[in-house]
Amino acid sequence: MTTKAELTSQYILEIVAPIFNKNGYAATSLSDVTKATGLTKGAIYGNFKNKEDLAIASFVFTVKNMLKRIGEHLLNSDSPIEKLYLITDFYRNYYDYSKELGGCPVLNIGVDANNQNSLLLQKVRQVIERIQDQVTTIVEEGIEAGEISAEINALYFARRLDTMIQGAIFMTYTMDDDFYIQDTMDLIDRMIDNELKI
Amino acid sequence: MTTKAELTSQYILEIVAPIFNKNGYAATSLSDVTKATGLTKGAIYGNFKNKEDLAIASFVFTVKNMLKRIGEHLLNSDSPIEKLYLITDFYRNYYDYSKELGGCPVLNIGVDANNQNSLLLQKVRQVIERIQDQVTTIVEEGIEAGEISAEINALYFARRLDTMIQGAIFMTYTMDDDFYIQDTMDLIDRMIDNELKI
DNA sequence: CCATAAATATACCGATTGGTATATTAAATA
DNA sequence: TATTTAATATACCAATCGGTATATTTATGG
Numbered sequence: 001m002t003t004k005a006e007l008t009s010q011y012i013l014e015i016v017a018p019i020f021n022k023n024g025y026a027a028t029s030l031s032d033v034t035k036a037t038g039l040t041k042g043a044i045y046g047n048f049k050n051k052e053d054l055a056i057a058s059f060v061f062t063v064k065n066m067l068k069r070i071g072e073h074l075l076n077s078d079s080p081i082e083k084l085y086l087i088t089d090f091y092r093n094y095y096d097y098s099k100e101l102g103g104c105p106v107l108n109i110g111v112d113a114n115n116q117n118s119l120l121l122q123k124v125r126q127v128i129e130r131i132q133d134q135v136t137t138i139v140e141e142g143i144e145a146g147e148i149s150a151e152i153n154a155l156y157f158a159r160r161l162d163t164m165i166q167g168a169i170f171m172t173y174t175m176d177d178d179f180y181i182q183d184t185m186d187l188i189d190r191m192i193d194n195e196l197k198i
Numbered sequence: 199m200t201t202k203a204e205l206t207s208q209y210i211l212e213i214v215a216p217i218f219n220k221n222g223y224a225a226t227s228l229s230d231v232t233k234a235t236g237l238t239k240g241a242i243y244g245n246f247k248n249k250e251d252l253a254i255a256s257f258v259f260t261v262k263n264m265l266k267r268i269g270e271h272l273l274n275s276d277s278p279i280e281k282l283y284l285i286t287d288f289y290r291n292y293y294d295y296s297k298e299l300g301g302c303p304v305l306n307i308g309v310d311a312n313n314q315n316s317l318l319l320q321k322v323r324q325v326i327e328r329i330q331d332q333v334t335t336i337v338e339e340g341i342e343a344g345e346i347s348a349e350i351n352a353l354y355f356a357r358r359l360d361t362m363i364q365g366a367i368f369m370t371y372t373m374d375d376d377f378y379i380q381d382t383m384d385l386i387d388r389m390i391d392n393e394l395k396i
Numbered sequence: 397c398c399a400t401a402a403a404t405a406t407a408c409c410g411a412t413t414g415g416t417a418t419a420t421t422a423a424a425t426a
Numbered sequence: 427t428a429t430t431t432a433a434t435a436t437a438c439c440a441a442t443c444g445g446t447a448t449a450t451t452t453a454t455g456g
Contacts, residue, residue: 206403237404238405238406239404239406240405241403241405242404244402244403
């Protein structure tokens with residue numbers, strides 16, 4: 001059964017996670033939190049140990065949303081190579097989608113936590129490694145299935161994919177121009193065509 | 199002649215710019231500033247209008263350092279195509295170098311200022327556009343000189359270069375792993391070899 | 397060397413910070 | 427419905443925030 005506190009915790013995260021994601025840790029105050037939720041400090045501190053705990057829970061909350069969404073999108077095909085195309089396809093809509101979350105959590109919190117909050121930074125690294133692991137697995141399955149050239153280093157490709165996508169997200173957000181994401185996805189698609197596909 | 203205040207302003211920026219770059223605007227307090235410089239608020243506010251003014255001056259200071267350094271590196275060749283290789287060559291040492299500045303100012307302040315400080319964000323955009331303009335010009339000169347294929351869209355290439363480099367910087371800093379920068383520079387070099395070079 | 401101006405230090409302001417102890421209210425159980 | 431417990435609100439804390447007015451020191455030009 002779900003207690004009232006669990007519902008409240010969930011409600012707080014829904015409201016607060018985009019704020020932390022947008023503003024960063026230091027720029028988000030507890031009065032921002034209470035104002036946005038309409039709750040008092042009593043309710044916040046009853047459900048979260050402290051500000052840091054709330055920030056970490058917020059990051060995890062946002063990432064879960066994101067990973068769930070991309071996971072669902074990848075169900076649209078069983079073919080590994082098609083799954084790679086589905087990844088770029090997913091990110092073609094990422095600017096609009098991620099705006100609802102307050103931006104890309106990996107980029108925002110990754111930069112924000114660097115040199116600031118080692119616990120948060122640790123969480124970001126875990127997420128990045130997890131994403132790269134999943135892409136690596138897809139490529140390896142593609143090689144086994146004979147869809148992808150066996151000469152491809154799956155992990156290296158996963159890292160490159162991730163690096164290019166993060167760069168595109170940063171540029172699109174900073175310049176407020178979706179061109180960067182669209183063009184980068186075109187480029188990645190061509191890389192898959194020319195270098196991976198058998 | 200250089201007044202004492204000008205020397206002090208310069209001194210403050212040297213000390214404070216890396217702090218703002220590392221921590222971001224909100225996470226840098228005036229007591230951080232006075233503590234690091236050994237000066238008092240009187241000296242700080244005598245030389246800078248307010249915290250925002252100091253943050254902007256800090257960003258400009260860091261970027262000037264960076265652009266000067268890369269500009270000097272590009273003097274090592276007159277050939278446009280060689281200048282492109284010199285860009286990747288410069289970024290191969292970027293992790294160590296930029297650490298002294300407190301990180302990549304474009305990445306850090308770009309993310310930090312998004313949804314926070316529109317004046318700072320404006321400055322970041324100007325820097326990005328300026329860098330892209332310079333790369334665009336190099337490519338166009340390469341085309342004119344017959345070193346680079348005329349089919350290349352110079353601006354698009356400049357944007358791609360920038361996007362990939364920023365992604366690599368983000369990944370290298372977040373994962374504390376220079377692999378991402380080195381691998382991305384390899385990739386860009388290959389792109390120049392295969393797609394630009396005649 | 398003195399008068400003036402420039403530069404920096406000091407002391408203070410109200411507002412806000414994250415956090416807590418306690419009072420109050422809402423929910424669950426018997 | 428009475429009692430207990432869970433959940434939230436209130437009121438407060440010392441510390442720190444960015445900023446300013448004024449006092450003091452340092453540099454400069456006559």
